Amino acid sequence: MTVTVRFAPSPTGQIHIGNARTALFNWLFALKNRGRFILRFDDTDAERSRQEYADQTLYDLHWLNIFPDAVEYQSRRRASHEEAVERLKRSGALYPCYETAEELELKRKIRLSRRLPPIYGREGLAYSNQDRANFEAEGRKPHWRFRLPNYRRDPFDPVRTEITWTDIVRGREMVDLGSLSDPILVREDGTYLYTLPSVADDIEFGITHVIRGDDHVTNTGVQIALFQALGATVPAFGHHNLLTTATGEGLSKRTGALSIRSLRESGLEPMAIASLAVLTGTSENVVPESDMLKLAERFDPAATSRSASKFDPDDLTNLNRAIIQAMPFEALRDRLVAYGVMGEKAEPFWMAIKGNLDRVQDVTSWWKIVTVRPEPGVTFSAEDVAFLREAFDLLPEEPWEAGTFKEWTSAIREKTGRKGKALFMPLRLALTGRESGPELADLLPLLGRAGTLARRP
Numbered sequence: 001m002t003v004t005v006r007f008a009p010s011p012t013g014q015i016h017i018g019n020a021r022t023a024l025f026n027w028l029f030a031l032k033n034r035g036r037f038i039l040r041f042d043d044t045d046a047e048r049s050r051q052e053y054a055d056q057t058l059y060d061l062h063w064l065n066i067f068p069d070a071v072e073y074q075s076r077r078r079a080s081h082e083e084a085v086e087r088l089k090r091s092g093a094l095y096p097c098y099e100t101a102e103e104l105e106l107k108r109k110i111r112l113s114r115r116l117p118p119i120y121g122r123e124g125l126a127y128s129n130q131d132r133a134n135f136e137a138e139g140r141k142p143h144w145r146f147r148l149p150n151y152r153r154d155p156f157d158p159v160r161t162e163i164t165w166t167d168i169v170r171g172r173e174m175v176d177l178g179s180l181s182d183p184i185l186v187r188e189d190g191t192y193l194y195t196l197p198s199v200a201d202d203i204e205f206g207i208t209h210v211i212r213g214d215d216h217v218t219n220t221g222v223q224i225a226l227f228q229a230l231g232a233t234v235p236a237f238g239h240h241n242l243l244t245t246a247t248g249e250g251l252s253k254r255t256g257a258l259s260i261r262s263l264r265e266s267g268l269e270p271m272a273i274a275s276l277a278v279l280t281g282t283s284e285n286v287v288p289e290s291d292m293l294k295l296a297e298r299f300d301p302a303a304t305s306r307s308a309s310k311f312d313p314d315d316l317t318n319l320n321r322a323i324i325q326a327m328p329f330e331a332l333r334d335r336l337v338a339y340g341v342m343g344e345k346a347e348p349f350w351m352a353i354k355g356n357l358d359r360v361q362d363v364t365s366w367w368k369i370v371t372v373r374p375e376p377g378v379t380f381s382a383e384d385v386a387f388l389r390e391a392f393d394l395l396p397e398e399p400w401e402a403g404t405f406k407e408w409t410s411a412i413r414e415k416t417g418r419k420g421k422a423l424f425m426p427l428r429l430a431l432t433g434r435e436s437g438p439e440l441a442d443l444l445p446l447l448g449r450a451g452t453l454a455r456r457p
């Protein structure tokens with residue numbers, strides 16, 4: 001059987017780094033198992049769902065190097081959901097209830113006062129045809145609840161209501177259906193809650209593994225029961241921990257915090273984001289992987305920790321730096337052109353500069369420093385000006401070789417008696433206008449003799 005997974009966001013905002021974690025867990029699982037990855041938009045909430053968010057999600061996934069085998073929209077699958085509802089009604093697994101929200105609240109209070117669990121008492125199951133006709137005559141419309149099964153292991157065992165499964169991420173898991181109300185699957189107005197379309201579509205698309213955030217663990221107990229009630233094979237389930245902001249707040253598509261779009265627009269590399277989204281909150285070291293197949297090799301869902309994991313933007317910058325440093329010039333040539341970095345100096349410039357960049361876009365300022373002039377703002381003491389003038393006068397004639405910089409600084413040391421920081425910092429400031437940056441030995445050939453002398457104070 002082909003492994004088939006799905007990522008099922010609601011198109012109600014910009015997907016964030018936590019959603020990307022779910023998408024990547026599924027994508028890497030599919031890659032590892034040569035399986036299929038379906039992107040399913042859970043867009044049955046017509047009020048909040050928007051096509052532009054769906055389009056944006058697909059764009060974000062492509063940018064992260066996730067390429068769905070199929071894209072589906074739940075809103076276009078109503079007929080298939082209705083068919084599942086009819087089957088459940090026929091088998092008695094779905095039953096009509098007529099209580100208003102106030103009546104339900106009152107019942108809940110009464111059960112609590114009697115020290116019974118505050119769950120729905122299944123009164124709807126007891127209605128006669130006449131009761132139902134009376135409710136309808138009052139103008140009430142039914143909502144439909146799914147009768148959760150009670151399991152009896154053998155006739156001598158008490159009734160068991162636990163559903164267990166072996167979670168791909170968390171190991172042995174159990175949900176006690178006895179502690180839950182029979183869930184409403186169809187509202188009074190005929191619209192569906194999340195559970196039914198989700199299970200009906202998982203069945204129809206042949207989903208073999210449902211991998212998602214642990215906000216769904218309890219849903220899974222109910223959903224397994226629903227798969228069974230619909231006579232379908234129950235897929236395997238995996239629930240990974242959720243990501244939070246660095247200060248521990250939850251993420252939501254509606255706020256736009258840590259959205260993939262904002263991370264992309266801030267100039268981060270997709271593999272830095274993917275590496276962090278997958279490896280953070282696991283027992284794996286968060287080290288950058290430069291392509292998806294390598295990340296897939298590292299990916300082990302069972303290594304994921306159970307508690308929520310804080311997403312630290314500083315980690316992301318460090319990963320980004322490491323990924324940039326490992327990038328061959330060829331892979332970047334076209335992108336650099338877009339920043340104006342081109343010509344014969346482009347490659348040696350990249351090699352000299354790449355270890356100093358947080359983001360690729362930072363090349364612009366360095367390119368200007370190298371090809372035009374240092375950023376203004378440095379003022380030298382009279383003593384340093386004298387030193388620099390002396391130093392620049394010692395600059396060797398061209399042609400230059402690999403050892404030219406060393407030769408120059410040895411001559412400066414000998415003539416001026418300066419060494420270490422006292423020698424190198426004024427040189428660096430004069431050549432680049434900055435206190436830190438690439439090796440001066442690598443920069444010098446880029447400046448050339450004329451360019452270097454032009455920086456003499």
Ligand SMILES: Nc1ncnc2c1ncn2[C@@H]1O[C@H](COP(=O)(O)OP(=O)(O)OP(=O)(O)O)[C@@H](O)[C@H]1O
Pocket residue numbers: 008009010011012013017018019021022211212213214215216241242243244250251252253254
């Ligand atoms: N913070 C998070 N960390 C990891 N996974 C998450 C996080 N938030 C949501 N997910 C997962 O992303 C998938 C898509 O979920 P959904 O579309 O409901 O997103 P959401 O961000 O939870 O929703 P909302 O639209 O309410 O902000 C689900 O599998 C869910 O478990």
